[in-house]
Structures are given as structure tokens and as C-alpha cells.
Amino acid sequence: xxxxxxxxxxxxxxxxxxxxxxxxxxxxxxxxxxxxxxxxxxxxxxxxxxxxxxxxxxxxxxxxxxxxxxxxxx
Numbered sequence: 001x002x003x004x005x006x007x008x009x010x011x012x013x014x015x016x017x018x019x020x021x022x023x024x025x026x027x028x029x030x031x032x033x034x035x036x037x038x039x040x041x042x043x044x045x046x047x048x049x050x051x052x053x054x055x056x057x058x059x060x061x062x063x064x065x066x067x068x069x070x071x072x073x074x
Contacts, residue, residue, distance in 0.1 A: 001074040004031065009069045017056030031074075038072050 004027055011018040024032035039055055042048040047061035047068060057065060 005073045008035075008072050012055075012057060012069050012072070013062075013065055015056070017054045020050070020053045020055060034074075035072060042068055042071070 004023075007023075007026075008018060018035070020032055020036065023035055035055075036050075039048055039050065042061065043050060047058055047064060049056050049058060057068065061068060
């Protein structure tokens with residue numbers, strides 16, 4: 001869990017964002033689905049976008065990165 005949380009925290013702050021395919025490869029389909037579900041509210045509020053299996057923070061999302069990361073932790 002700690003390694004996954006670290007991956008989420010670090011990846012979320014990069015331009016590339018969270019690679020959802022990598023999450024599935026390393027931690028399984030269930031973890032990817034959980035993460036997608038947790039991301040959905042942030043997508044609806046315009047803080048996160050997902051394109052080509054990459055979840056990225058918007059400019060507004062970057063201002064709230066710590067809170068978003070905490071919501072996504074296992």
C-alpha cells in the first residue's frame with residue numbers, strides 16, 4: 001500500500017500524471033478501478049482530467065494536489 005500511495009503522490013504532481021495502465025499492471029485491475037472511482041469526483045469538479053489512461057491535475061487541481069492525493073490513497 002505504501003508503494004502505491006507514493007506512486008500516486010509523486011505521479012499526480014508531474015505533467016505525465018498517474019498512468020492508470022501502470023497501476024493495473026503493478027497492482028491489478030481492482031486497484032485501477034478503485035482509483036478511477038476515486039478520481040471521478042475530481043474529474044466532475046474539473047480538478048483532474050483523464051486522457052489516454054493518464055490522470056492529470058488541471059491548473060486548479062495543482063493548487064489542491066495534497067487533498068486530492070489524500071483522497072486517492074489506499
